[in-house]
Amino acid sequence: xxxxxxxxxxxxxxxxxxxxxxxxxxxxxxxxxxxxxxxxxxxxxxxxxxxxxxxxxxxxxxxxxxxxxxxxxxxxxxxxxxxxxxxxxxxxxxxxxxxxxxxxxxxxxxxxxxxxxxxxxxxxxxxxxxxxxxxxxxxxxxxxxxxxxxxxxxxxxxxxxxxxxxxxxxxxxxxxxxxxxxxxxxxxxxxxxxxxxxxxxxxxxxxxxxx
Amino acid sequence: xxxxxxxxxxxxxxxxxxxxxxxxxxxxxxxxxxxxxxxxxxxxxxxxxxxxxxxxxxxxxxxxxxxxxxxxxxxxxxxxxxxxxxxxxxxxxxxxxxxxxxxxxxxxxxxxxxxxxxxxxxxxxxxxxxxxxxxxxxxxxxxxxxxxxxxxxxxxxxxxxxxxxxxxxxxxxxxxxxxxxxxxxxxxxxxxxxxxxxxxxxxxxxxxxxx
Numbered sequence: 001x002x003x004x005x006x007x008x009x010x011x012x013x014x015x016x017x018x019x020x021x022x023x024x025x026x027x028x029x030x031x032x033x034x035x036x037x038x039x040x041x042x043x044x045x046x047x048x049x050x051x052x053x054x055x056x057x058x059x060x061x062x063x064x065x066x067x068x069x070x071x072x073x074x075x076x077x078x079x080x081x082x083x084x085x086x087x088x089x090x091x092x093x094x095x096x097x098x099x100x101x102x103x104x105x106x107x108x109x110x111x112x113x114x115x116x117x118x119x120x121x122x123x124x125x126x127x128x129x130x131x132x133x134x135x136x137x138x139x140x141x142x143x144x145x146x147x148x149x150x151x152x153x154x155x156x157x158x159x160x161x162x163x164x165x166x167x168x169x170x171x172x173x174x175x176x177x178x179x180x181x182x183x184x185x186x187x188x189x190x191x192x193x194x195x196x197x198x199x200x201x202x203x204x205x206x207x208x209x210x211x
Numbered sequence: 212x213x214x215x216x217x218x219x220x221x222x223x224x225x226x227x228x229x230x231x232x233x234x235x236x237x238x239x240x241x242x243x244x245x246x247x248x249x250x251x252x253x254x255x256x257x258x259x260x261x262x263x264x265x266x267x268x269x270x271x272x273x274x275x276x277x278x279x280x281x282x283x284x285x286x287x288x289x290x291x292x293x294x295x296x297x298x299x300x301x302x303x304x305x306x307x308x309x310x311x312x313x314x315x316x317x318x319x320x321x322x323x324x325x326x327x328x329x330x331x332x333x334x335x336x337x338x339x340x341x342x343x344x345x346x347x348x349x350x351x352x353x354x355x356x357x358x359x360x361x362x363x364x365x366x367x368x369x370x371x372x373x374x375x376x377x378x379x380x381x382x383x384x385x386x387x388x389x390x391x392x393x394x395x396x397x398x399x400x401x402x403x404x405x406x407x408x409x410x411x412x413x414x415x416x417x418x419x420x421x422x
Contacts, residue, residue: 002325003332029325070344109342114213114240117335121214124332125339131320132340133281157410166413182406186397195393199368202377203414210421 001031004127009035010044010084041086041101049081053094053102054122056115064105072106073129085126090119149193154180156200163207212242215338220246221255221295252297252312253362260292260357262395264305264313265333267326275316275392283317284340292355296337301330311391312358314398356404364404365391367411374418 001009009031011019023032038044045051052075057066076083086102088094093116099105108125110117117125157179161167167175188196212220220242222230234243249255256262263286268277287294297313299305304327310316319336321328328336356364368390372378378386399407 003319003321003328005322005324068344108214108339109344110214111216113216117214118331120329121332121335124328124336128319128336128339129343133279133320160414161410164410164413164417166410178406182403186399186403188397192393192396195389199372199375199377202375203371206375207417207421210418 001123001127002029003124004131006127007031007034011035011037012041012044013037013039041098045084045086045101047082048084050075050079050083051086051102052076052083053086053099053105054088054126055093055099055105055107056110056117057105057107064099064102066105066107069106069108069126069129072104073126075104076130085123087119087123149190150183150188151180153188153193153196153200154183156197156204157183160200160203160207163204212334212338213240214335215342217338218242218245222246222248223252223255224248224250252309253358256295256297256312256358257362258293258357258359259295260355260361261286261290261294262297262313262358263287263294264297264310264316265299265337266304266310266316266318267321267328268316268318275310275313275396277316277318280317280319280337280340283315284337286315287341290355292357295358296334298330298334307388311388312395313392314355314395355398356401360401360404361394361399362391364399364407364411365394367408367415368394371411371414371418374415 001007007030014037019037023035052072055066076085085106086094086098088098094102106126108117108122154176158167158176161175161179212218218241225248230248234246263283266277287296296317297305297309299309305313317337319328319333365387369378369387372386372390
């Protein structure tokens, strides 16, 4: 919850020993410290105008529509008022009675072979979906080197190839074209060009020193 | 992993006691039973042509671009070849050396106040994002070289750098990481690797002949 900026944790009839241990644990977060305990689901969601339950959706046929998390959660974003996400116990999930307090049910699109999730992981996935960017910005690649830099790299690499004996006099022209295409195909970024130039310079220096 | 249809779990140098306990636990899933253990990250990702690391992105300034999970993960969907998602230990995350094996880094959009996630929850969120509905049809890129080829290129380039006097003994480790990152960042295609290998081999031949 803390990872995704949520702080209002409410527990219904928790297993006391485990809960007290968790709260007093070193590093127990402020979320746990300020958690409130209720006797019933009704009390826990009494001030919430939208309650969304979560279900693996396998063992029972709920009377309510079960929506996939991705689409169902949009109701939270557009809702004017307090929203509760309701999770069942790790072992049994939400009961039919619990679900009757829900305005809708969400299902994380898990594999049919292993539908039921660990509780903490289910919570993380639901809250992640909430904060997830709706419009995914396309990844911006690092600016590629301009043509002059690409040509400088090409020239220097060709000099290395020539001095190393890689270039055959007969195929020199086609090698040059191949190298030129290759340098461009790599899409060397502006931040990468100096590294490659430095390497090539060093190799040439070594050749000159030894040759 | 089983919830989201993933089965190929690979562990690098796991804490043996905990791992053996987990595998032998009643209800230990087939994912754990068939998990493979490796001594190094290099071996674990040797057959993967795309390695994406995960980071809370707070404690270090990585040399690599860190993309938000939503956009960064699209590379997995469009990649032609085996992909590894690399997670660090719960306590320390990925080291700079671990990250140098990555073609890219992903960050789950957690709150700046509590950026670091529980490992199991981070895995669940990343895999959920992968199976989440969304048609992101992006043009298929040319198949990238697998991990072993990228590492072969890295090793050979490091040998060239060493023999040319480029590598300084004091900064050798950071140079190695820099070069490893750089080779992966270039995303050298399968058709480009032989050319680069040939060039490096020729330079080494020339060094040996002259030295």
